[in-house]
Amino acid sequence: MLKLLATIASKPSGALGLGLTLFHLALAVLAPWIAPFDPTAQNADAILLAPNATHLMGTDTLGRDVFSRVVHGGRLAIAVTFTAAVIATLWGGFAGIFFGTVGGRVDEYSMRIVDAFLSMPWLLFLLLIISIGGAGPLTIIPNLGFFYGVAVLRVVRGAAMQVSARDFVTAAKARGEALWPILTREMFPNLSDILLVEGAMRWSWMLLAFSSLSFLGFGATPPTPDWGLMVAQERGLLSTAPWGVFWPCVALSSLIIGINLLADAVGKALGLDRATAVAV
Amino acid sequence: MTEPLIKIEDLSLGFTAKDGRQAPILRGLSLELAPGETLGIVGESGSGKSTVALAMMGYLKPGLSVFRGRAVFDGNDMFALPEKERTSLRGSSIALIPQNAGQALTPTLKIGQQIDEALRLHTALNADERKIKVLELLNRVRLPSPEDIAERYPHELSGGQQQRAAVAMALAGNAKALLLDEPTTGLDVTTQAHILEFLRSLAKELGVAMIYVSHDLGVIARVADRVAVMYAGMLVEEGPTRDVLRAPNHPYTRGLLASIPRLGEPGIPASMPGVPPAVGSELTACAFADRCPQVRPHCKDGVPVLEPRGECQVRCPFAGEPAPDHLSTLREPQVREARALELQDVAISYHKPGFMNRWLKKPEPAPTVDRAGFVLKKGETLGLVGESGSGKSTILRAIAGLAGTRKGSVTLGDGESLNAPVAGRNRETLRRVQMIFQNADASLNPRQSIGEILMAPLKLYFGLKGAEAQARAEALLEAVRLPARYMSHFPGQLSGGEKQRVGVARAFAANPEVTLCDEVTSALDVSVQAAALALLTRLQRENGSSYIFVSHDLAVVRAVSDRVAVLYQGRICESGPAEQVYAPPYHPYTQTLMGAVLEPDPDTAPTLLANDMSEKAPPATGCPFQRRCAKRIGSICDTMVPPAQELADGHVIHCHIRMSAAGCQEAAAVPELMPAE
Incomplete structure (x- = not known):
């Protein structure tokens, strides 16, 4: 593990990715101690102040400190999407390995169902579910996990098909091993790298998706500090007070870029090519 | 003497290791090639033979750099030329023909x-x-x-x-020199023989120089005027083909020649112990000293120089001394009368009719394997020989339960049926039949330690766990002559030969009655192949297991088999005791195959019978060999399945031509053999 991190950090892009990701994680954890103001505290005397010595990133329409809100703004998004990414990777990964190993009719029919899900405009679908089930994390996490898991499934199944065609799997089948040991002992160790990279990639995409939901008013609920929500609230003042939109955007994109670079570097360090790892 | 076309002077090249050290792949190599001459470069994997060939074109694989020396082609110092001129020389004056032409052509x-x-x-x-x-x-x-x-x-x-x-x-570019990098390695023997004869005559006709890189001394013997033998990035011996192959001076060349199985000599060839030094390692002594049967203390003092010896050059100061004989060891077959396995009239087909075809009741194509029948006795080795697509691996897969049979029966010696696929067999039945795969690289899980790999069958078949399984796995490693510390190693840390040993050990973990060997040595270097064959023979003697040994290499099959069956397009053409199948009378296909075998001897020419047409599917009726047979007698060959003619104890030939122990009866009616050009 340490060796893997060292390999990742040995290239500038890997070091940047690792640095950005760790920076954001640290920021999220330490937010209450870093933020100078309460992120939800309104101040009628300090509305729409430009960045200055007290308010490093200025204030928003309700006089809240943008810096404090940006520092806190990743907490919910990271927690929700990370949990959802773990769920997506686990179920999508397991199902992908299963279908890729079993093959035949079972695989063929299941993949048509997967195709159906992949062809759905899932953002709209998610909006529908949330408007029925409510906007809490308990609705969003399983749904993000499910929808992104379908894509993980598709990618991992493709990779699993290649592994299951190799002689050592044939040898295990010829030996008469049951399905479970073949899945866990022969297949999984050869796919864990792809799962790791795939999980990281899906995580970064989910962050964008969660922020989009917040922007549309279906993710975080006011007055929670959240990057997507902040952009939505301040977007009308983009020409006069751009700082309220600019800084949350910087935070969100730097985290997504960081995770992407990290996933790339992990893939390269493990000898995978992103082009083959992420096909969908 | 004419000016050489290609001249390599003291060339050293390699990569820079992580610690900044220069790791050489070629070590001070010098070579000359006259216009119109054919030079064979021979060596085992990792010897640097392909790197030399590419260096002649001024090409280095990415990551490599020239440390010292020059490669001069037709008066141009290839590495000093600007990239543009070098590229224009390639393809016009010097052209490369790669190993896999199918991939080199734009589809x-x-x-x-x-x-x-x-x-x-x-x-x-x-x-x-x-x-x-x-x-x-x-x-x-x-x-x-x-x-x-x-x-x-x-x-x-x-x-x-x-x-x-x-x-x-x-x-197309009026090349003065052609570089051929293992151009026939992926081809069937009969096709290979045709291509080599063609290249030989082409070189004569056009007067082009050729550099022929191969691991196969038989191929080199056929085409090359001079041979350069490479070992660990150095020339160890160089000279006229006949001198080098007939009277080799360097102990490595001698060992290499001795480790090649020959058609005319049954028995396991002598093997060379040890492995060559790792690519890029530093050399302070003779690179071959650790494996040399004649090693002296003096050999470890420094790297010997290339010394002229007659018309040859040899890198060994003791080259003139009498060498110990490399003797091949005869197998002592311990065949018992009891049966281990029997196939009766088996047909196997991969054809799955599509919906439309089923609906339209389209007739099925002829099955991939048909009328396959043989008996395998206990302790016996049955060799299955044939070219690619002959169905030999398909038969193994059916016995192992990986492919379903359409017709016929497969039974173990005690009558236990093997008709069911893996899912329908019980664990004890599965244990009795084990398979060793062609490519040890692919058949060992790269993410499992050798210990885990060996303990999987022990747990599955015998329920062994913990220390007990550990001890048994170590015993298995010892049986295949690998140290117990390999238990914690991963396949990637082992050499090709060692990996194949692990594959053998895994099969023997089940203590099988029938072991299916699928081209088990074709991915190995010759010196390693001999050792693997010796290992299989020894394990058979110790365990009394029966083997089915599948190979495209007639000489290898001859070395290990008691009985042989020759397959073409999934149909058995000829079967019987090895010494009878390898002697006349032959089935026309057997004769074609035998004629195409290349011996590492410049004075034996292959006999080319039949054309090198390749067939994709077996003919629907009649003899499977009808379309290529040089001795076709008429329409009967197309319509009637040839009768099984039994000549002597168990020697059966499936052919319409009447055979007798003396040879073909109707030889007069048969067109003359085409002699090699």
């Missing part, structure tokens, strides 16, 4: 267009002249009906035809 362009493109690049001809030239080139490489071939895409040609098309392209 979306017709053959004619590809050659036309090469002509446009390297000549000043106009479109009409080029059109004529394309046909002329295709004609020159002896492709039938050039007009037709020019309009075809690469995948519409057979492997041998693709190789010829690649040669035609290489000739």
